Amino acid sequence: CGDHAHDHSHEKRAFPVTALTPPTRALEWGDLNIIHTTDSHGWLLGHQKTSFPEPNYSGDLGDFASFVSHMKQLALEKDVDLLLVDSGDLHDGTGLSDGFPPGGVDGHESNKFLAKLPYDLMSIGNHELYIYANTLDMFQNFAPQLKGRYLSSNVNITVADKHGKPQSVPVGSRFAKFKTRKGRKVTSLGVLFDFTDNDKNTTVQKVSDMVQEKWFFDAIQEEPDLFLLVGHMPVQRDDWPLVFNAVRKVHPTTPILILGGHSHIRDCVQLDGRSMSLESGRYMETVGWMSANLDKKGSKKNITFSRRYLDPNRVTYEFHTRTRNASFDTSSGKSITQGLLQLAEKFDLNFKFGTAPQDFTIDRSPFPSNSSLLSLYAAEAMPVALTINNTRASIPNIMITNSGSQRFDVYAGAFTKNDQLTASPFADSFLFIPNITAGVAKQVLPALNNAGAENRKRALEELLEGRERELYKKGYVDMIFRKWLEEMDRRDGLERRAGQNLTLGYVTKDSCPGVGDDVVHAPLPFFETPDFIGSNAPNVTDDTPIDLVFVDFIEDQLLSILNSLQTAKNFTTTDVQSYTPVLASAVLGLFAQKAWN
Numbered sequence: 104c105g106d107h108a109h110d111h112s113h114e115k116r117a118f119p120v121t122a123l124t125p126p127t128r129a130l131e132w133g134d135l136n137i138i139h140t141t142d143s144h145g146w147l148l149g150h151q152k153t154s155f156p157e158p159n160y161s162g163d164l165g166d167f168a169s170f171v172s173h174m175k176q177l178a179l180e181k182d183v184d185l186l187l188v189d190s191g192d193l194h195d196g197t198g199l200s201d202g203f204p205p206g207g208v209d210g211h212e213s214n215k216f217l218a219k220l221p222y223d224l225m226s227i228g229n230h231e232l233y234i235y236a237n238t239l240d241m242f243q244n245f246a247p248q249l250k251g252r253y254l255s256s257n258v259n260i261t262v263a264d265k266h267g268k269p270q271s272v273p274v275g276s277r278f279a280k281f282k283t284r285k286g287r288k289v290t291s292l293g294v295l296f297d298f299t300d301n302d303k304n305t306t307v308q309k310v311s312d313m314v315q316e317k318w319f320f321d322a323i324q325e326e327p328d329l330f331l332l333v334g335h336m337p338v339q340r341d342d343w344p345l346v347f348n349a350v351r352k353v354h355p356t357t358p359i360l361i362l363g364g365h366s367h368i369r370d371c372v373q374l375d376g377r378s379m380s381l382e383s384g385r386y387m388e389t390v391g392w393m394s395a396n397l398d399k400k401g402s403k404k405n406i407t408f409s410r411r412y413l414d415p416n417r418v419t420y421e422f423h424t425r426t427r428n429a430s431f432d433t434s435s436g437k438s439i440t441q442g443l444l445q446l447a448e449k450f451d452l453n454f455k456f457g458t459a460p461q462d463f464t465i466d467r468s469p470f471p472s473n474s475s476l477l478s479l480y481a482a483e484a485m486p487v488a489l490t491i492n493n494t495r496a497s498i499p500n501i502m503i504t505n506s507g508s509q510r511f512d513v514y515a516g517a518f519t520k521n522d523q524l525t526a527s528p529f530a531d532s533f534l535f536i537p538n539i540t541a542g543v544a545k546q547v548l549p550a551l552n553n554a555g556a557e558n559r560k561r562a563l564e565e566l567l568e569g570r571e572r573e574l575y576k577k578g579y580v581d582m583i584f585r586k587w588l589e590e591m592d593r594r595d596g597l598e599r600r601a602g603q604n605l606t607l608g609y610v611t612k613d614s615c616p617g618v619g620d621d622v623v624h625a626p627l628p629f630f631e632t633p634d635f636i637g638s639n640a641p642n643v644t645d646d647t648p649i650d651l652v653f654v655d656f657i658e659d660q661l662l663s664i665l666n667s668l669q670t671a672k673n674f675t676t677t678d679v680q681s682y683t684p685v686l687a688s689a690v691l692g693l694f695a696q697k698a699w700n
């Protein structure tokens with residue numbers, strides 16, 4: 104690496120001293136440019152572990168703010184437009200969003216830092232809707248700070264009106280119309296995919312119904328210079344074409360720029376020659392770049408677009424802003440980093456539960472295996488953590504959860520409150536049904552997985568079919584992310600890892616012309632994992648009554664599988680009881696305290 108790559112330590116916080124590969128190509132600027140984030144899930148202090156690929160993503164939100172500010176200055180010098188856009192899912196993912204003390208609200212504190220950035224548009228994600236209190240916080244406290252630019256075209260919240268009567272209103276704005284610094288007229292929407300697992304008193308309208316609404320029709324009538332469609336919806340194999348076609352019907356040639364999210368991948372597609380759709384990964388592991396050279400109104404020629412997936416770290420940021428370590432930080436950037444570090448301290452995120460003896464990974468280890476986080480969680484951590492101070496501890500059991508409940512790898516070394524919440528952010532409860540005979544209970548996990556596997560075989564082209572379609576609507580996109588990782592490994596993972604002296608990272612092949620990744624990497628090894636994981640079955644006879652324990656997130660599926668496996672009783676939610684007050688997000692910490700000290 105060049106000199107630049109080594110010049111990235113900063114006194115603001117312990118920073119990985121690993122040498123990072125710098126980009127080699129300048130960004131292609133157009134007359135309209137966009138910096139895009141999505142699915143940040145609370146990763147505002149960046150990725151702090153030293154094993155690759157983590158250092159690629161070590162820039163924190165303060166660094167990002169400095170980057171944006173320098174890029175705005177470059178845009179002024181070039182006399183072009185630069186917009187900052189986010190596609191949602193600000194909650195659930197790290198201690199900064201989820202490590203709040205009792206009585207707090209998820210994301211309330213961390214979102215204050217996002218609001219300090221000059222976002223031109225943000226749209227709502229499904230993780231803003233699992234818990235009503237979070238949606239209410241977005242409605243009351245976050246959206247107003249965006250001054251009409253927090254978009255929720257098809258998402259409402261029910262709140263009391265001034266007479267105390269319930270009324271359903273958009274969480275943010277249905278659409279936004281504004282002019283850029285260069286005077287370009289923009290019409291924007293903020294669309295959420297057809298999500299169905301939202302909490303009571305929040306509403307998600309189907310995209311197909313939204314495009315029939317009068318407000319939608321009215322909003323798109325006037326021709327702007329461009330449509331900027333933001334939304335928490337993957338850019339391929341979802342409903343963007345419904346929105347795109349509805350706009351195209353009225354405006355056959357107006358540029359349409361789409362910024363999507365949700366499936367956590369880097370992706371790009373062009374629905375026609377005057378449009379580009381970009382999706383920019385997850386967890387602040389990617390900052391997306393899109394540029395367009397917009398021509399005259401009425402032109403039918405293809406527009407020249409570019410797109411790039413940046414690794415968010417100071418080496419990348421300094422390369423593209425032509426700054427050095429000494430000139431990079433802005434005062435606002437530094438104060439954002441300081442504020443986040445103070446929040447981490449306030450939430451006690453460095454509290455150490457124990458020392459992880461090795462790395463435990465989700466997709467990089469075979470399942471089951473000693474280095475699989477899924478094996479660790481299901482076979483070791485749940486049985487320990489869920490039976491602490493539990494009167495049912497002596498009754499044999501099988502414990503089941505969804506593998507998607509584990510969201511991030513655990514690395515060797517100190518295992519802190521923040522590590523616990525990054526690995527397992529969901530505050531889901533554990534339920535149980537007593538007196539299920541062991542012979543039946545043992546069949547539940549394989550049956551759940553077979554159902555998943557059968558559908559997986561039908562492949563992604565048929566993703567929106569049948570049972571998989573139902574799961575997708577509840578927010579399950581793990582299979583798309585895993586398929587993406589699998590493909591990059593299968594393509595040339597072995598060769599790239601063996602030969603070319605490349606650091607590990609994402610290797611993207613999308614449907615847009617040219618190379619998208621800003622830095623060339625070797626992909627991570629990938630192993631298949633099941634959709635559902637469970638503890639080892641107890642060593643009892645098949646007629647022994649045992650406790651069937653499961654996480655509440657999978658209750659519907661578990662009940663329907665259980666009812667398909669036996670005919671003695673039709674189990675419903677009334678047969679289900681609370682197993683323990685221990686939440687899914689606390690399991691690894693409790694286990695670490697016992698096993699890793």
Ligand SMILES: O=c1ccn([C@@H]2O[C@H](COP(=O)(O)O)[C@@H](O)[C@H]2O)c(=O)[nH]1
Nearest residue numbers: 229365507508529531578579580581656
């Ligand atoms: O309570 C919950 C909520 C979600 N999950 C998992 O999250 C994904 C959906 O999250 P995206 O970030 O939108 O992909 C879903 O597939 C579940 O795996 C959960 O386990 N518990």
